[in-house]
Amino acid sequence: MPDNETLREMHRQMVRIRNFEEALVQIYMEGKTPAFDIAAGPVPGEMHLSAGQEPVAAGVCVHLRPTDAITATHRPHHQALAHGVDMKLMAAEIFGKQTGLGHGKGGHMHLFSKDPAFGCSGIVAEGIPTAVGHALAFKKTGRDDVAVSFFGEGAANQGAFHESLNLAALWDLGVVFVCEDNEWAISVPKEKATAIANNSDRASAYGIPGVLIPDNDPVAIYEAAGEAVARARRGAGPSLIEIKTDRLLGHFQGDAQLYRTAEQIDALTARDALVRFEGQLATSGLLTEQQAADVWAACRSEVDAAIEFARSSPLPAPESALDDVFA
Amino acid sequence: MPIVGLISHSGAARDVRRLTSLARTIDVHERANVAARILAGLAATPDVCVRFLDEPTRIVERALRMLAAQARAGPLDARPLGPLGARNATDTRACSAALALAGAECVITHGGDGTNRAVASGWPDAVIVPLPGGTNNAFATCVDPTAAGLAAGLYATDPQRFASHVRGTTGLSIAVDGVAAETAIVDVALVSDQWLGARALWDPSHLLEAVVVGGDPSIPGLAGLAGILAPDVADHPDAVHLRFARQGRRILAPLGPGQLVPVHIRDCRRVSRDETIELCGPGTLAFDGERQVVLHDTQPARIRLAAGARVLDVAGVLRTHARHEAALTIGSRQTIQGGP
């Protein structure tokens, strides 16, 4: 069970993430009204936000150290922030600025960091094999670092998922596979895409433990992830954790969400895990109203500073597009 | 037409103990397979209909498809009852209550102790046919699913005839702050956690106290520990009250599947029928192995022995039936049998 400090830290991370993304919701629409033009405004392109999925990041990443490697998805902000990727550099990358993580070459789906070790892929499921490789390198070099691969429930029907579980199990690698089941692969619900009900069952096919966390609860995630990370760290092999989580927003910003009803969306908002967690902390006497307000204010000013940094940073020189193809 | 309930719990046997012990995973296919075998047994008995829990993994629908694919069973009147897309214990309880309201004769469960507790709490008089489908199965004993279906079907057709095969168990009623909270069917534990978290119990160092009925050294969990500590209690309807310590008497406890861990016992004593045990916070109460209620500060919970659930003895029903019939009755829908 997490101690009080850890609980507060998990809460703080969730608030940071929520603040960061709420700022992006606003910024993303700059220049995109009245007619939505995906190329317009300071942040062009697709924007996949993770509101509702913060517990996954907070509950898993709190067990990690910077040398543990994460591979994430097209929806990577929550895990990047929770793993300690610099918010300023991330914001600048999202703004396409020279000061960004990838000097404006990556964008929001391609955030890479050496320290902490973080990477993501915009191709569904294809970030998973990389995590297997990280763990292979750790094993070969005798490091007790672990690799954590996050992916959605949609990814679990891709070959890369199955190949990765097989390899990690076969080679007994320290990988924690974390399936974020938000029920929707863009517009296709899981029940129309997946023959079985719970992806955690698929662990059985590769002889590794599979755990289901049914309710997007940060403490439950913390407990399961703690066991899985510890297991990987001590060389006992991979495991699969499936977390039923909620995507409060559309697949990307601007998604009209014609595939789900307003009532469904409202129901998700009503069970917002961040609100729930804050309530639980308050009931437990771990977070006074004042403390909560302080956390929100501190996170907001951190986000403001990051956005300001991003806004005021220079755009990359156009011809620098030709650099960095090769080392 | 007599009604038999069928509740298969989709979330059982998937929690964190897959990582902390050698607990198995019962995947949806295995679960549907068990349900299909139950339905095969039910289909062989005369004119019963089935009402089942509608849950998101659609175990019973899958089972019906499996059965249809065997092409041996005739049409079975099987429909969902209770809340649609049931996800949690509250929904299970609601389904169980709906079965009572519909006049069901008995209910077959496939889940862990938590599933049976929810069923008993939604329908206190329920006659339960429990099949073990959880991580620790203290309540249910191993029975062949087809036999269970057959016995449930026979019972439902003529409950009077098989009344002697229904056994009442002892449970534990829990009141928190004077308000009745729940009836546990196996055990109540107080653990040091302040959060429900992953709900399961696996770390022995968190155990503070426990009250257990039906101790049995041959099953895992606190019931197994109680069975070891008080071997003479096993056949007795009484409970035992265990208090754990940091040091003292050291016992190897079977806390989970494949998980034999040392625990320190401060004391262990029998609880009499009229006694009330008080468990005080801070901590969390776990019922039948799942953290359920957080107790703040010195908030007290009072535990008393109470009527538990009613369980159908499958072997007893089938034996009685066999004594009266030369062979199993072939019902209006023809079926029964194994492989080709």
Place this chain on the structure above:
Amino acid sequence: MRQEILMPTLSDEAEEGVLVTWFVVPGTPVRADQLIAEVQVEKVSEEVYAPADGRLTEILVQPGEVVRQGEPIGVLEVGAPDATAAPVTRAPTGRSTAPVSPSARRVARELAVDLSTVTGSGPGGRIVEADVRAAAEQGAGQGPAAGPAAAVEPLSPMRRAVATRLSAGLREAAQLTLTAEADATDLVAEIARLSGQWDRRAGYIETIVRACALALRDHPRVARQWTEEGLVTPQSIDIGVAVAVEDGLIVPVIRHADAKGLRELSREIADLAERARSGKLTTPETRGATFSVTSVGAHRVDAFTPLLDLPQAAILGVGRARLRPAVIDGRIVPRTLMVLSLTIDHRVIDGEPAAAFLDRVIALLENPGSLA
């Protein structure tokens, strides 16, 4: 019958959307249910189909324009579609010259061989390099002979640019050069004086640029430029100064040269020249001169004919300054003299006003005090 095509209502919340594209050109016939446009409200896009057979007569909303839901975006004249317009025919075009290989073209240029005189030995009579070389050898005496093993240096882009611009000038303008001698004796003394005063050495070039700038103020017609529309008088006096660089010539421009003093000109010319040699000039810094100065004074060249860089109509060439006998008041005295050559575009300016301009430049140089 006229029928309006309306912007579909796609969202209850947004009031307006945007017309993404038309798939039909106004005036063309359309059939019922033919896709004619695509519109978008927020992130939802929708195709618009023709409601009936007819002809799209008018487009009311252009692609990219915002339009309210339910408002008309175009007009359909309902009726049977017309027969299509007669197909457009295009007159055939063609060339009938013998094929020449790229290599043959290059060598013909280098050896000044007229390709029309060469017979091709390649397929279809293609002239190849060997044909050109053979023709050059045969025709030695007419054109410049090819050296037996002349090393060929590929043309640099700058070389090509210089060649193109200067030959174009010769081809198009009516170039006329006036020469006159200036007495630079006092100028030399003034330059020596300035060198002592400044933190840098003074030179002829800034004095000449200064003199030209001042003279152009009085004779703006010299800077006029020939265009097909008519003669254009530039708004400012921007003087190009030719700088020799490795394998070429760059002419950076001094803007508003008449507004700058000698010292400022000196510094600016030195800076431009330095950056020209190190290849750091930007293109705009070499564009838009209205008059140019070119000097070979560092070499033993007394006079030469500068060539115009169109559309400039005048360029001043400066020969070397040297002590020479001069006759003053009937006596032969040593004076520092230099020859100034002014090439003009006779289409723009006549000899007389050009001579007056040159007179003025020389007068200024011979009275260096007037340059201050």
Place this chain on the structure above:
Amino acid sequence: MTTQTTDRLLTTSKAISEAIGQEIERDERVFVMGEDIGIYGGIFGATEGLLAKYGPERIMDTPISETGFIGAAVGAAVSGMRPIAELMFVDFFGVCMDQIYNHMAKIHYESGGNISVPMVITSAIGGGYGDAAQHSQTLYGMFAHLPGMKIVIPSTPYDAKGLMIAAIRDDNPVLYFFHKGVMGLGWMTPNPRATGPVPEAPYTVPIGKADVKRDGRDLTIVTVSLMVHRALDAADALATEGIEAEVVDLRSLVPLDREAIAESVRKTRRLLVVDEDYKSFGMSGEVITTAIEEAFDYLDAPPARLAFPDVPIPYSRPLEQFCLPNADTIAAAARALINA
């Protein structure tokens, strides 16, 4: 032409495995993954004998799971290793291409140069031995089209060793294609040019530098891999007719040595590209474009190309041989170019 001062002869496959072995000894980060690269030594011998010498930690047989292990190589490279992953036949790229072109080739760029992916993918290319449509392609042009990976294709044992060592030491992802016909395998049609002098001490051949394998004045033949051998055979035949063909072996497609192409064309005025890859949208087009862009004014004839026609690779021998360029068809194309 590369100068080679050694009397020791090796086949190309042995030169490759020697290079890998020497780098494994030199750098503890180097290891090999692939299907049948262990006890089998690689289907085409590129890792022959390495398992016995360096053990299963350095020479890892993998399951048939290209997305999995090539993706794992990417991850291992990002985490500081120098993996060599063998894609048994290049034709199999379809089952793992996303890892190659979307991950291996792009991570360095997407990270703004902060993350390197130092790895090598080895893969067998080429046909001519009746292995039909899915095991005979060369496909290097397709990979060369995609930015972010270097591509080397040796034609001689000497280049094979030097390019392999250079590829392993390079901080970028490198695709190392070896043609089955240049490996010198006993079970392939004998090819005397597949054996050649190879110094024992480690050395590198620079990536991105073409090599003039034969000097000539009358036309330039630009090609790569096994077609270098065929072009040299053709050049020998042409020499008897007084035609001196210059044979330029590109050795690398990325980076492409454009200056070497232009230089040779400026010298000979005529260009023939020989390409075992499909004709359209490929290497032959790129080489010809380079000649036009860089040496247009030196051409005396339209550049010509001899490539695999745009059809899948047929099985039957006369069909496949009809499609593949060979010494005779190359010589004929050269004559046509000269006499045209």
